[in-house]
Amino acid sequence: MARLLGLALCLAALGMAILPASSRLVVQARIASLLGRHERALVWAREALSKNPQDASAQYLNGLLLLARGRDADEKAAGLEHLRKAVRAEPRSARYHLTLGMELSGLGLATEAVRAASESVNLHPGEYRLWMLLADVLTAQDRRSEAIDAYRKAVELEPQDPVLLNNLAFTLLELDRELPLALELAKKSVDLQPGYVFNQDTLAWALHKNGRSNEALEIMLQIRESVATPTAEIEFHNAVICQNMDLLDAPRAVFERIAARPDATAVPGLKRQIEAVLAKLPVQAECAGQASSTAAPAGAEGR
Incomplete structure (x- = not known):
């Protein structure tokens, strides 16, 4: 690796002679970082700043390297x-x-x-x-x-960005706004990025909210086939779809289990949605075994 770094720097040096000292050091630091020599990159990035504290690229690279290392809160x-x-220093840089x-x-x-x-x-x-x-x-x-x-x-x-289309569709669904448009956006997102579980989850949720729960459940089953562990959010969507189709024997126990998951709190607004569903369910004795057997058949690893 040291030989590779040296070769890369020699090649870069051929075009760096006319650059200011700080800029040359920034280039060296970037090459070192790309080659996995992060500590050496940080040394050169700091040296670049010492030569020119106003160098925006040096400030930027120092920031990236420190955040990537992130030893503690101060760093x-x-x-x-x-x-x-x-x-x-460079406000025009997007x-x-x-x-x-x-x-x-x-x-x-x-x-x-x-x-x-x-x-x-x-x-x-x-x-x-x-x-x-x-x-x-x-x-x-x-x-x-x-x-x-x-x-x-x-x-x-x-x-044409599938993540962007998915996020707009999902946000519309969360506010129950323009549901046909949300479905259109979700379909396009899945077409552009097939097999991605979060886009599929959004499409299932959009189908459900547009009165097509049977199709929504089919997509949830596809998600289940691709990944084993559902996020709280996907599990909630699936539980709502199953409840709408009268497929949950013990709905309160299912939603209480989802509400108790740590990742349910991590998603903005999800805990509130679960509590709203629970508020509409009758309080009654339910078999825990039934609840586990009717858990939502969908899975994913983080949205």
Whole structure:
């Protein structure tokens, strides 16, 4: 690996002679990172900053490397600050804005993530990924109505992204808005990205909400065949579909079991939906064995 790194740097050096010292170090650090030499990359990235603290690319790379290593909260905070400085130094870079927003969201800093994403779409209104980022962070805050507007803008700019189509469809379904459109979007998403369980789950949910539960259940069975462990969200959808078709012998026990799962709390609004279903179910003695035998036949690993 050391020989490969040396060869790569020698080749890169042929075109780096005219670059400023900080830029040369950034290139070296990027090559080292691509070759898995992350500690060496961080050394060079830091050296680049020491030569030019205003170098946006050096700030950006330092941020990425520190966040990737993420030894502790202080290191992650330092990584975020480097990304903030990169954005301030080069506000016209859509990539810097996108990375900062994604990292903020991933670390649970939702308010700042929304603010950063909102600023980014004002600067780069033609970048669909930034509109998608804004919609995603709004969704994470359970601000779904606002998220729909951002998703729509993103779809106008890029109508062929299956993840984007899926997210808009799913958000419409969660608010019971424009259900035929949600079904159309979900179908297109599955056509563009076949075999992906979360798109399939959205399509099943859309079919159910459009009064086609039999077709929805068929898709849930397909999901079950591809993966074994359902997320709480997929299991909830499947349980609702099964209940609608009178296939649950002990519905309260099924929904209580889903509500008790840790990942039910992690999904914005899901716990509230489960509780709403439970509120409509009669309280009665139910056999736990029956509940387990009628669990939702669908599975997946994380949305």
